[in-house]
Amino acid sequence: MTASIDPVELARDLIRCPSVTPASGAVFDVLDAALSALGFTVHRWVMGEAPDGPTENMVAMRGEGAPHFGFAGHLDVVPAGDKWDCDPFEAKVEDGLLVGRGANDMKSAIAAFVAAVAEVEQKSGTLSFLITGDEEGYATYGTPRIIDWLNEREVRPDMILIGEPTSVDRLGDTVKIGRRGSVNMWIDVPGVQGHVAYPHRTENPVPPLARVIAALDRVHLDDGTDAFPPSNLEFTSIETPTNASNVIPGSATAALNIRFNNLHKGEDLVRMVEEVAAREAPGATVRARISGEAFLTPKGELYDLVVAAIREETGIDTDLSTSGGTSDGRFLIKLCPVVDFGLPNATMHKVGECAAVEDIRQLAAIYARIVAKVVG
Incomplete structure (x- = not known):
């Protein structure tokens, strides 16, 4: 019928x-x-x-x-x-x-x-x-x-x-x-909040986070394959908990996404970001959510x-x-x-x-x- x-x-x-x-x-x-x-x-x-x-x-x-x-x-x-x-x-x-x-x-x-x-x-x-x-x-x-x-x-x-x-x-x-696979990550760098006029009493998390971002931006993941285009790592946001111009923030976070081909696994890419963050910003932590391989x-x-x-x-x-x-x-x-x-x-x-x-x-x-x- x-x-x-x-x-x-x-x-x-x-x-x-x-x-x-x-x-x-x-x-x-x-x-x-x-x-x-x-x-x-x-x-x-x-x-x-x-x-x-x-x-x-x-x-x-x-x-x-x-x-x-x-x-x-x-x-x-x-x-x-x-x-x-x-x-x-x-x-x-x-x-x-x-x-x-x-x-x-x-x-x-x-x-x-x-x-x-x-x-x-x-x-x-x-x-x-x-x-x-x-x-x-x-x-x-x-x-x-x-x-x-x-x-x-x-x-x-x-x-x-x-x-x-x-x-x-x-x-x-x-x-x-x-x-392609997809993984979202958030890199959290701790600091000590305080007045910008008294930086010796603070610990600014922004410069070490910037070093992490710069290091990851230099990473070449691959050139693609016969079936897949190259993998790409893209930063999607940078945030601090304060918006005041005279406050050094107590933390800073960068979010990124990696779209990756079958030359990679999500957990390996998370480990790579963790290693870069630990080297460039000791004390930083990485949160990750793998959407799929x-x-x-x-x-x-x-x-x-x-x-x-x-x-x-x-x-x-x-x-x-x-x-x-x-x-x-x-x-x-x-x-x-x-x-x-x-x-x-x-x-x-x-x-x-x-x-x-x-x-x-x-x-x-x-x-x-x-x-x-x-x-x-």
């Missing part, structure tokens, strides 16, 4: 449910209703407490046996921000664009995949949706907990497509076959399915890339091969985030081709 679902209208319904990360509730109700009507068995649960929760997760499955094709995504969005020309959760359609927070990243892709599975007659195998409410945050109660749920029930997809917006100039030009999906059936469907629908020979930010593929790769493919990403996280209506419809058509090749 097949049905007809307008992916643009479903995307609008999802956008109209504000779901700033971590998300739960109404936005999941909308997706639940759409999937239940298509014969999916829907499992939902909420877990965790602030600040990383509460987070809602969903696993929806239809069919049984192999092959098991999974679609992964997230219903949470980043905060809307200011200076929109319209209500960011109005889901306005204007001049061929669907405008709203989540239109690009990534409620439209979820809607497109729902439309795809509605269109294709499923003759064999299993289809699943693995949907979290915490991808834009730290994912503490997000996709890793979905993986726990699957493992507890001995459910394992054979391949997973993630609907993140990967295209660059036009739909289909880029598919992500791996992602670098990963690369080996070439195989999933590559071929996605690339062929894009070529058939658009005529494009897609670029297989590992550039850009990370995704929940960093967790899901533990289950099976994973690739990311979705809309052009120029407006993701921006004020005025939007997606072309025709791109959403064409994305649904590409997804339908993929689904048909696997379970049709």
